[in-house]
Amino acid sequence: MLRIAVPNKGTLSAPAAQMLRDAGYRQRTDGKDLVCRDEDNAVEFFYLRPRDIATYVGSGDLDLGITGRDLLVDSGVPAREVLDLGFGGATFRWAAPAGSLASAADIGGRRIATAYPGVVERYLDEHDLKADVVRLDGAVENAVRLGVADLIADVVETGTTLRQAGLVTVGEPLLRSSAILIGRHEVTEPRAAQLVRRLQGVLVARSYVMLAYDVRADLLENATALTPGIESPTISPLHREGWVAVQAMVRRVDVHRIMDELYELGARAILVTDIANCRL
Ligand SMILES: Nc1ncnc2c1ncn2[C@@H]1O[C@H](COP(=O)(O)OP(=O)(O)OP(=O)(O)O)[C@@H](O)[C@H]1O
Ligand SMILES: O=P(O)(O)OC[C@H]1O[C@H](OP(=O)(O)OP(=O)(O)O)[C@H](O)[C@@H]1O
Numbered sequence: 230m231l232r233i234a235v236p237n238k239g240t241l242s243a244p245a246a247q248m249l250r251d252a253g254y255r256q257r258t259d260g261k262d263l264v265c266r267d268e269d270n271a272v273e274f275f276y277l278r279p280r281d282i283a284t285y286v287g288s289g290d291l292d293l294g295i296t297g298r299d300l301l302v303d304s305g306v307p308a309r310e311v312l313d314l315g316f317g318g319a320t321f322r323w324a325a326p327a328g329s330l331a332s333a334a335d336i337g338g339r340r341i342a343t344a345y346p347g348v349v350e351r352y353l354d355e356h357d358l359k360a361d362v363v364r365l366d367g368a369v370e371n372a373v374r375l376g377v378a379d380l381i382a383d384v385v386e387t388g389t390t391l392r393q394a395g396l397v398t399v400g401e402p403l404l405r406s407s408a409i410l411i412g413r414h415e416v417t418e419p420r421a422a423q424l425v426r427r428l429q430g431v432l433v434a435r436s437y438v439m440l441a442y443d444v445r446a447d448l449l450e451n452a453t454a455l456t457p458g459i460e461s462p463t464i465s466p467l468h469r470e471g472w473v474a475v476q477a478m479v480r481r482v483d484v485h486r487i488m489d490e491l492y493e494l495g496a497r498a499i500l501v502t503d504i505a506n507c508r509l
């Protein structure tokens with residue numbers, strides 16, 4: 230059995246399980262289950278704290294795992310990023326009371342509260358800075374008003390928590406995180422490679438739609454310039470003389486603009502359909 234680590238709780242837990250389900254794997258139905266065996270695919274899923282997942286994968290006790298890029302960096306474990314899974318996006322940033330720190334260069338000598346000491350210490354080393362790192366478990370934004378630290382380094386998604394604590398970000402993010410698939414080695418084992426391909430299929434299906442339309446044959450070159458597809462658009466003859474039907478994958482974010490432009494060009498019967506899954 231291939232052994233995969235999946236976040237059991239927290240921000241990454243539900244979207245990770247959903248992505249695996251979308252890729253055709255069985256997932257636990259009870260949020261308290263620790264293990265789920267998918268006999269059909271010969272894969273066993275272990276539900277673990279996202280912070281611990283790099284440890285299990287880095288030691289080789291589990292083959293692959295889903296965790297956050299920031300958590301992988303924080304662990305310092307020799308596991309590698311195999312695939313960006315496109316959810317759980319957040320930045321990891323410095324924050325302090327407004328006006329208290331002009332730039333990130335001023336953090337030297339200060340007290341920094343964080344739940345990610347590995348990320349912070351790596352930054353301090355790389356920038357030849359010395360500071361006191363106060364390691365906390367969570368609710369780090371409270372540390373400054375409670376007098377434990379001068380600034381914090383924490384995950385920022387919407388910025389709401391920072392605002393509520395009266396803090397502002399300082400400087401550029403230390404890193405940009407998202408959920409990632411991690412492994413110890415390059416993925417070569419067939420079932421592991423199949424899992425990676427399936428997840429890539431889900432990513433493409435989520436970011437592309439299928440666009441179909443009819444257009445006059447003399448406008449085909451202009452139309453397909455708007456919809457080149459990934460490899461090449463499919464062109465089919467229509468019963469109506471001088472017209473063709475076109476099918477091409479387009480990025481979901483571009484679809485409305487492209488539909489408008491196709492309509493302007495003279496294309497008609499423009500249809501968009503979701504892609505449930507794919508292998509390219
Ligand atoms: N809004 C967010 N808050 C916290 N973590 C987030 C957020 N958005 C994305 N993440 C990512 O989720 C991972 C942290 O997950 P983890 O389960 O450890 O903490 P959590 O989601 O805050 O849950 P909890 O604090 O309840 O344990 C990190 O990789 C982090 O970048
Ligand atoms: O920018 P925002 O959208 O506000 O999200 C970021 C905040 O959310 C998380 O806290 P969480 O609620 O998980 O509490 P914790 O600090 O105890 O982990 C994270 O640690 C930040 O505090």
Ligand SMILES: [Mg+2]
Pocket residue numbers: 367
């Ligand atoms: Mg949290």
